[in-house]
Amino acid sequence: MSDDNVIRPAFGVPRTPAPEPEPDPAQAPLRVFGTGAGHRVGLIRDPSAVEGDVIRVVVGPEDERGVETVALLPADAETEAERIGFAILRALEVVEGAV
Numbered sequence: 001m002s003d004d005n006v007i008r009p010a011f012g013v014p015r016t017p018a019p020e021p022e023p024d025p026a027q028a029p030l031r032v033f034g035t036g037a038g039h040r041v042g043l044i045r046d047p048s049a050v051e052g053d054v055i056r057v058v059v060g061p062e063d064e065r066g067v068e069t070v071a072l073l074p075a076d077a078e079t080e081a082e083r084i085g086f087a088i089l090r091a092l093e094v095v096e097g098a099v
Helices: 075-098
Strands: 031-036 039-049 052-061 068-074
Touching: 031 075, 039 075, 052 075, 068 075
Parallel strands: none
Antiparallel strands: 031 039, 039 052, 052 068
């Protein structure tokens, strides 16, 4: 996944050329919202991110450990991160039901 496809707190600001690493698969999630269409959605708090202390909204196949960041918010925006996570989960449930 391209880093340009991640929702970030500084939306619209040019990115630095260095790619940001994905979260460590061994890092325990802050919260897992659930699964839909074969994927799980959750939050990971990442105090070592380039942007500072952040919460990552992540999505990954439910049968694998790896996840990808789909949204990145400041650590104090946990409520907003939860809304994004639940919206993604609901979208996956809709996709799952349409198959």
